[in-house]
Every structure is written in structure tokens, then in C-alpha cells.
Amino acid sequence: MKRVMFVCKKNSARSQMAEGFAKTIGQGKIEVISSGLEASQVRPEAIATMKDAGIDISAQTSKTLSEFKSENFDMVISLCGCGVNLPPEWLTREVFEDWQLDDPAEQPEIFPRVRDEIRERVTRLVESLQVASVG
Structure with a gap:
């Protein structure tokens, strides 16, 4: 089972929503956690917009990347363009992607679109992971 780390600057919105979706969509297929370059708190707007999508992330907490070891993850997904600020060992995992999504914290009205x-x-x-495991 692949282990995925979603990372964002403050682990307050985008990475938290990604963690919520991945736990639901990838249940039994991937292990997932999210973190940030710094910790803060999960934004109420993120919790509300995910609730609108039928997913409860209210129990999730903000964590820092430094709490984890890169070798424990196969994939690292940056959601905010913060890949350039990650320690090198996180960039050299099996898969690294930087999705560079807009920050809804600065424009709360875009939370549903970003979600x-x-x-x-x-x-x-x-x-893609299911296709790779079959192929």
C-alpha cells in the first residue's frame, strides 16, 4: 500500500481537504496524512466546505512536516507550490508532484472550487495507483 504525504505551507486548508478526500476515495488502497511547513489550525471554511461534500475533516489536526520521516512515504504532493521550500529528501521520493492550487484562505469564496x-x-x-498495480 502506497503512503502519501500531502503538504502545504500551513496545513490549514488545501492539504487538509486532500487528506480528507484521499482517506475516503483511497480507503484500503493508500495510507495518507497531511502536514505543513509550519503548523496552524484547520480552517473552519475547509471543514465546512468538505462537510458540504459529505466528508468530515473536523477531527483532523494541523501537523508540521518535521514530525515525519521522508523515508516513510512513497509519494509527496505539494498543493501550494511550496515544493521549492521542502527539504531535499522529500523531493526525491518515488513520486513528487506540485499541484500549485489557489489559496482559498486568501479568497474564502473560492473554497468550493478549490475543493x-x-x-x-x-x-x-x-x-493511477490502481492502474499501476494492475499493469
């Missing part, structure tokens, strides 16, 4: 973009990308990610 839907994350859902689409997480769905494609999980589907």
Missing part, C-alpha cells in the same frame, strides 16, 4: 479541484486530482491519483 472540487482537489477531489478531481485525488481521484486521478488513486486511479
Whole structure:
């Protein structure tokens, strides 16, 4: 089973939503966690917009990347363009992607759009892992 780390600057919105979708869509297929370059708190807007999509992330907490070891993860997905700020050992995992999604914290009205973009990308990610394991 692949282990995925979603990372964002503060682990307050985008990475938290990605973790929520991945735990739901990838249940039994991937292990997932999210973290940030710094910790903060999960934004209420992220919790509310995910609730609108039928996923409860209210129990998730903000964590720092430094709490984890890169060798424990196969894939690292940056959601905010922060890949350039990650320690090198995180960039050399089996898969590294930087999705560079807009920050809804600065424009709360875009939370639903960003949430839907994350859902689409997480769905494609999980589907690609299933294809790879079959092939």
C-alpha cells in the first residue's frame, strides 16, 4: 500500500481537504496524512466546505512536516507550490508532484472550487495507483 504525504505551507486548508478526500476515495488502497511547513489550525471554511461534500475533516489536526520521516512515504504532493521550500529528501521520493492550487484562505469564496479541484486530482491519483498495480 502506497503512503502519501500531502503538504502545504500551513496545513490549514488545501492539504487538509486532500487528506480528507484521499482517506475516503483511497480507503484500503493508500495510507495518507497531511502536514505543513509550519503548523496552524484547520480552517473552519475547509471543514465546512468538505462537510458540504459529505466528508468530515473536523477531527483532523494541523501537523508540521518535521514530525515525519521522508523515508516513510512513497509519494509527496505539494498543493501550494511550496515544493521549492521542502527539504531535499522529500523531493526525491518515488513520486513528487506540485499541484500549485489557489489559496482559498486568501479568497474564502473560492473554497468550493478549490475543493472540487482537489477531489478531481485525488481521484486521478488513486486511479493511477490502481492502474499501476494492475499493469
